[in-house]
Amino acid sequence: MTDAYLRATGVDRTFGDVTALADVSMEAPAGRVVALIGPNGSGKTTLLRILAGLLSPTAGEVNYEGPSATRPLGYLPQAPTFRPGFTASETMTFYARLVDDDPTELLDRVGLGNVPDRRVEALSGGMTRLLGIAQALAGDPPVLALDEPASGLDPGMSQRVFDIVQALADDGHAVVVTSHDLPLVERTADRVVILDRGKVVAADTPAALREQTGGPLHETFTSLVDADDSVAIRTEATE
Amino acid sequence: MTGRADAFWAVFAREVRGAARSRTYLLLALAVTLVVFALARAGNGPSAGYIPTVVDVLLVIEVLVPAVAFAVGYRAIADDAVRGTLDVLATYPLPPWVYVVGVYAGRAVALLAVVLVPLSILGVVVATTAGPATTVFASHRGVDSPLLFVRFLSLTAVFALTTLAIAVAISALADSRRRAILLALVGLLVVVVGADVAVLRTMTGGLVGVELDALLGLSPASAYRGLVFETVLYVAFSGRSSFVAVPVAAAGLVAWSVASLLIATLAVRRHRASSGV
Numbered sequence: 006m007t008d009a010y011l012r013a014t015g016v017d018r019t020f021g022d023v024t025a026l027a028d029v030s031m032e033a034p035a036g037r038v039v040a041l042i043g044p045n046g047s048g049k050t051t052l053l054r055i056l057a058g059l060l061s062p063t064a065g066e067v068n069y070e071g072p073s074a075t076r077p078l079g080y081l082p083q084a085p086t087f088r089p090g091f092t093a094s095e096t097m098t099f100y101a102r103l104v105d106d107d108p109t110e111l112l113d114r115v116g117l118g119n120v121p122d123r124r125v126e127a128l129s130g131g132m133t134r135l136l137g138i139a140q141a142l143a144g145d146p147p148v149l150a151l152d153e154p155a156s157g158l159d160p161g162m163s164q165r166v167f168d169i170v171q172a173l174a175d176d177g178h179a180v181v182v183t184s185h186d187l188p189l190v191e192r193t194a195d196r197v198v199i200l201d202r203g204k205v206v207a208a209d210t211p212a213a214l215r216e217q218t219g220g221p222l223h224e225t226f227t228s229l230v231d232a233d234d235s236v237a238i239r240t241e242a243t244e
Numbered sequence: 245m246t247g248r249a250d251a252f253w254a255v256f257a258r259e260v261r262g263a264a265r266s267r268t269y270l271l272l273a274l275a276v277t278l279v280v281f282a283l284a285r286a287g288n289g290p291s292a293g294y295i296p297t298v299v300d301v302l303l304v305i306e307v308l309v310p311a312v313a314f315a316v317g318y319r320a321i322a323d324d325a326v327r328g329t330l331d332v333l334a335t336y337p338l339p340p341w342v343y344v345v346g347v348y349a350g351r352a353v354a355l356l357a358v359v360l361v362p363l364s365i366l367g368v369v370v371a372t373t374a375g376p377a378t379t380v381f382a383s384h385r386g387v388d389s390p391l392l393f394v395r396f397l398s399l400t401a402v403f404a405l406t407t408l409a410i411a412v413a414i415s416a417l418a419d420s421r422r423r424a425i426l427l428a429l430v431g432l433l434v435v436v437v438g439a440d441v442a443v444l445r446t447m448t449g450g451l452v453g454v455e456l457d458a459l460l461g462l463s464p465a466s467a468y469r470g471l472v473f474e475t476v477l478y479v480a481f482s483g484r485s486s487f488v489a490v491p492v493a494a495a496g497l498v499a500w501s502v503a504s505l506l507i508a509t510l511a512v513r514r515h516r517a518s519s520g521v
Contacts, residue, residue, distance in 0.1 A: 059331050059516065080335045086327040088258070090265050102254035103336045140332065 009034050010071030010148045010179035011056060011078075017064035018051055018203075025051045026203045028065070033148055033179040035071070038170055040190040041183045043200035044230055049183040050083060050152055052200065056181055057150040069148070071179065076104050076144035083152040085137030087125040093136055094121035097143070104144030111139040115169060131162035138169060149173060151182045155189065167193045191215075191222040201230040251338045252346045259320075259350020269354050272312055277362035279308060281369075290370045294393040297370050298476055301363075305400060306465050309359055310407040310435045316355045317411030318428035320347050321508065322418040330515055340512040344505055348412050352405055359404050360397060367393045388479065396476045403468035406497045407435055409504035410464070416511035439463035461492030464500050468493075 009032035018026040026048045033039050033056070041049045054060040056067055057080045069077050087096050097108035112118045115135040120128070128136060134154060141149055154170065155163035167189045174180050174195070184190050190197060191211045199207040199214075206229045207214060211222055218224040263269050280301050284290050287300030321344070324330050333343060371390060414431045418424035443459045443466065460466040470488020 054331075057335060059334055076336055078335050080332055082328045082331060084328070085332075086329075088262065088323070088327070088329070090262060091258075095261070099254055099258050100332075100336070102257075103251050103333075103338055105250070144336070146335070 008070070011067065011069055011181070013052075013056060013065065013067045015065035016052070016055055016062045016067065018048075018055060018060070019063050024203050026055070026062070029200075029203075029205055030065075031198050031205070031208065033181045034195075035147070035179050036174055036177050037195040038174045038180045038182060038193055039196045039198060040194035041181065041198050041200060042185070042187065042190055042226065046202075047200040047230075048203040049200055051203075053150050053152050053181060053183055056148075071147035074144070074147055076146045078148045078150060079141035079143065079146035081134075081137045081141040081149075081151040081154055083156065085133060085140070087133070087136065089126045090124065092122050092124055093117055093128065093132075096125055096136065097139055100140045100143045106143045106145070111142055112136075114142060115139045116165070131158045131166075134158065134162075134166060135169075138166070142173075146178075148179045149181070151180065153183050153185065155184060155186055163189060187221075187223045187226060197222070199226060199229055206230065248339065248342050251336075251342050252349075255338070255343055255346025256350045259347055260353050263316075263350065263354035266354075269316070269358055272315060273358045273361060276308060276312060276358060277365070279304060280362050280366055284366055284369075290366070290373050293374045293388040294367070294370050294390065294396075295388050295477060295479060297366065298393065298396050298472065301366075302469070302472060305363075306469060307436050309400060309404050310432055310465070312358055313355055313404050313407035314411045314414075314428045314432045316351050316358070317348075317408045318415050318418075318424050319421065320351050320412050321416040321512065322421060322424035325416075325419060325515060326421060330512065334516045340516070341505075341509045344412065344416070344508045344512060348409060348505060348508075351412065352408055355404050355408050356401055360401060363397055363400065367397070392476050392479065396472060399468060399471050399475070402497055403464065406464050406468075406501045406504075409501040409508075410435060413504035413507040413511070416508040416515075435464050437465075440466050455489065457487060458489045458492045460488045461494075461496045464497060466493075467496045471497075 011033040013032070014030050016026055016029040017024070029048075029052060031039070041052060043049050051060065055062050057078055058067070059080065071077060091099075093112060094108060097111050101108040101111060109118065109121070112121055115138050117132060117135050117139060120132065125133065125136065138151065138154060141151065151170065155166045158166065163186060170180055170182055171193050182194070194211055197207075197209065197211055197214055198205055207217075207225070214222055214225045218228055283301045283304055284297050287296065289297035289300035321330075324333070367390065370393065410431055411428060414427045415424055418427050440460075440463050443463050446459060457470070460470055467488060470493050471490065473487040474490050474493075
């Protein structure tokens with residue numbers, strides 16, 4: 006049994022009259038990748054932000070149960086944006102200084118060590134996402150919450166991002182990631198939580214979810230969520 | 245283990261570095277330089293001495309300094325909110341007040357450079373061009389001197405820092421760049437004329453037991469103007485100018501600054517607690 010670093014219990018979240026999450030419970034174990042998947046508007050980002058402590062649940066609770074750390078949780082927003090005019094190295098120096106980390110090492114970990122002097126506005130979308138992941142890693146937080154880290158990236162860059170996600174879990178981090186890329190999720194995640202309209206409709210290992218229909222993950226996914234909600238999900242292989 | 249001082253310096257250094265690379269600040273400094281030298285030249289103050297020069301530029305400085313302060317500060321925190329940086333920073337050991345003070349201090353360096361460098365150059369021009377008859381102008385209470393101009397610079401710096409704090413608070417309350425612009429314009433109007441009008445309306449409304457000079461100290465622009473009159477231009481008056489109560493004016497500027505930074509801190513904290521998707 007692996008220790009849970011982060012545990013959500015009975016989480017509800019409403020925005021006015023809209024219920025974004027209803028009675029969601031899950032945990033993020035050390036050394037594991039937990040993927041949150043679901044149609045657009047299913048509550049993935051809301052749940053991730055609640056797990057990251059950026060949003061308070063209307064009901065329920067989220068508890069950090071990991072080791073003591075300067076920065077318990079790292080967060081990658083869905084569309085990371087950095088202050089223009091600064092280089093990748095200067096940007097990372099700012100974040101690293103907040104937690105007494107090494108900016109050069111952080112850039113190296115995500116493969117940006119060869120472009121430290123490039124201005125952030127000159128980085129490609131994939132490089133910007135990698136810089137965001139480097140930021141999330143600053144201070145070596147035990148839990149990482151990554152919001153669609155591969156969204157909008159070409160297959161090669163998506164694979165590279167998920168390789169980094171896998172490496173982080175192998176290093177002992179608890180990684181929670183939202184994604185629409187089911188083939189990559191299937192290959193990388195140790196556990197998949199399927200959300201639909203704010204509720205958990207399934208939570209299990211990719212293998213166990215596949216067994217429900219006998220086909221790939223996207224077949225289980227489409228069988229569990231309303232058909233109208235699932236059009237935005239990428240179900241084609243990336244290779 | 246990093247401390248709050250390190251976190252402050254990280255934010256401060258980021259702001260200063262950003263300002264140093266911005267052409268906007270250079271343009272602002274050039275604009276301020278042109279305006280103050282044009283005013284001084286039109287009034288012929290530099291050839292007459294420090295006090296006449298202060299008289300020449302004071303009225304416009306009252307408006308110019310808040311305008312520059314709002315230009316420097318209106319996006320200070322709003323930009324970080326729009327980019328999602330505030331959310332990211334919420335996962336770091338960076339208390340909201342440390343972040344706000346770091347942003348404020350960094351922008352303050354830029355603002356003071358933009359405002360004080362042109363005025364200091366003007367002071368140097370006065371020192372090199374004023375004639376020997378300048379002391380006659382100020383013969384009622386004392387003599388014209390560089391010290392008075394330094395006081396004027398100091399008071400202008402305090403006024404600039406106060407209006408910057410207000411601008412940063414407004415920036416923290418804005419949730420978009422468009423709203424930041426709108427709120428900044430409203431804030432500028434309040435600082436430049438609104439607070440004075442409110443004080444005068446309070447007086448005409450029959451508020452008893454409070455002197456006008458004390459009430460004026462509560463308005464940032466009036467407090468600054470009054471302090472300049474009381475501590476710089478007083479040498480030109482035969483009696484006390486009684487424009488403003490000095491302790492009230494000084495306390496008023498400090499109170500505006502502290503309250504504004506407190507509001508900014510609370511706004512950043514509220515953003516962390518309530519931001520949704």
